[in-house]
Amino acid sequence: MPETxxxxxxxxxxxxKSSLKPIWCPGCGDFGVLNALYKAMSxxxxxxxxxxxxxxxxxxxxxxxxxxxxxxxxxxxxALTIAxxxxxxxxxxxxxxxxxxxxxxxxxxxxxxHTARRxxxxxxxxxxxxxxxxxxxxxxxxxxxxxxxxxxxLDPKRWKTTPYGMTEDTINPIAMAIAYDISxxxxxxxxxxxxxxxxxxxxxxxxxxxxxxxFSPCPTFNQDQTDDFYKERTYDVPEDHDPTDRVKAxxxxxxxxxxxxxxxxRNDLKHSIMEExxxxxxxxxxxxxxxxxxxxxxxx
Ligand SMILES: Cc1ncc(C[n+]2csc(CCOP(=O)(O)OP(=O)(O)O)c2C)c(N)n1
Ligand code: SF4
Ligand SMILES: [Mg+2]
Numbered sequence: 001m002p003e004t005x006x007x008x009x010x011x012x013x014x015x016x017k018s019s020l021k022p023i024w025c026p027g028c029g030d031f032g033v034l035n036a037l038y039k040a041m042s043x044x045x046x047x048x049x050x051x052x053x054x055x056x057x058x059x060x061x062x063x064x065x066x067x068x069x070x071x072x073x074x075x076x077x078x079a080l081t082i083a084x085x086x087x088x089x090x091x092x093x094x095x096x097x098x099x100x101x102x103x104x105x106x107x108x109x110x111x112x113x114h115t116a117r118r119x120x121x122x123x124x125x126x127x128x129x130x131x132x133x134x135x136x137x138x139x140x141x142x143x144x145x146x147x148x149x150x151x152x153x154l155d156p157k158r159w160k161t162t163p164y165g166m167t168e169d170t171i172n173p174i175a176m177a178i179a180y181d182i183s184x185x186x187x188x189x190x191x192x193x194x195x196x197x198x199x200x201x202x203x204x205x206x207x208x209x210x211x212x213x214x215f216s217p218c219p220t221f222n223q224d225q226t227d228d229f230y231k232e233r234t235y236d237v238p239e240d241h242d243p244t245d246r247v248k249a250x251x252x253x254x255x256x257x258x259x260x261x262x263x264x265x266r267n268d269l270k271h272s273i274m275e276e277x278x279x280x281x282x283x284x285x286x287x288x289x290x291x292x293x294x295x296x297x298x299x300x
Contacts, residue, residue: 002092002121009047013038016048020065029216029227030060032190033127036214037067037096039193040200051094054083056103058134060127060216063098077108080115080124084273087120091274094204095121101128105141105173115209116180118273123203123210127190128173129218130225137221138162141171144225174253177211178246178265184210185249185265189234190217191227195261202263208272215259230259237262244268 016038024030041051051069055061057076064071074082079097087095104112104126115122132138143166177185184206188196196214203210215230237260242248249265 058100127216183208
């Protein structure tokens with residue numbers, strides 16, 4: 001988070017609420033994520049006029065419309081590329097990316113390792129409902145085989161557009177993010193709003209690329225990974241967990257006894273693209289490379 005984009009003026013969470021009311025279904029987990037984001041921006045004192053929220057496409061990607069900051073409701077799976085471009089050209093802005101599990105881990109998944117390599121100062125909040133919500137319930141990379149019974153797979157009411165259920169393996173986005181060395185990796189849950197707020201604050205304050213995977217149940221199209229499912233299976237990251245220990249972070253991410261909530265991995269030593277570019281600029285300062293004519297002059 002650039003210091004220039006933090007305001008001396010105090011903003012209450014309600015100051016970030018736009019006049020557009022969310023049109024999510026009653027009980028959608030995204031309401032909890034949005035409220036946690038309002039609170040986190042207020043705690044961090046983000047100036048709305050110095051903040052941009054970029055999204056892809058999906059129910060969750062509607063979020064920028066509900067916030068008073070600048071917003072960019074972009075293209076399915078391409079939010080990270082647009083956000084990186086904004087951050088590189090305007091490093092003084094706070095850049096937040098929001099979207100769904102389909103957007104981030106399916107069509108847009110190829111951008112994760114490369115954003116990790118560039119490590120721009122961007123916070124990416126994924127509302128993970130284990131389904132494609134907007135397009136009416138197809139399975140996503142984080143969908144799981146329904147837990148209740150294998151027969152449930154055959155119930156067309158469960159997966160309206162995927163009546164025979166999930167046939168592929170489920171990805172583990174936290175382990176994947178650690179493998180890519182994303183410099184801040186955390187997990188939250190929309191039904192644990194205070195903790196989710198703290199996690200978003202930590203992500204916003206992190207200098208580098210922060211990925212927060214927030215469980216955000218979709219009661220309309222996913223009757224398997226419900227709020228109760230996650231209430232029973234989530235637990236706090238143990239107090240003695242050292243998130244800078246990558247091997248320990250992997251071990252935590254790969255545990256099969258439930259889902260740890262909190263900051264799982266961080267690498268504060270990683271350089272960002274902004275630092276690399278500043279170093280390059282000072283190295284080549286004064287050399288004629290700023291325009292086409294200046295470039296041509298080097299060869300005459
Ligand atoms: C290039 C492209 N392919 C497919 C779509 C159709 N589409 C829109 S949203 C979406 C998936 C949304 O799922 P997710 O990202 O998990 O968001 P959610 O709706 O669950 O919040 C798909 C496949 C599209 N809009 N653009
Ligand atoms: S379809 Fe699901 S994800 Fe979309 S608004 Fe409704 S409850 Fe939320
Ligand atoms: Mg989804």
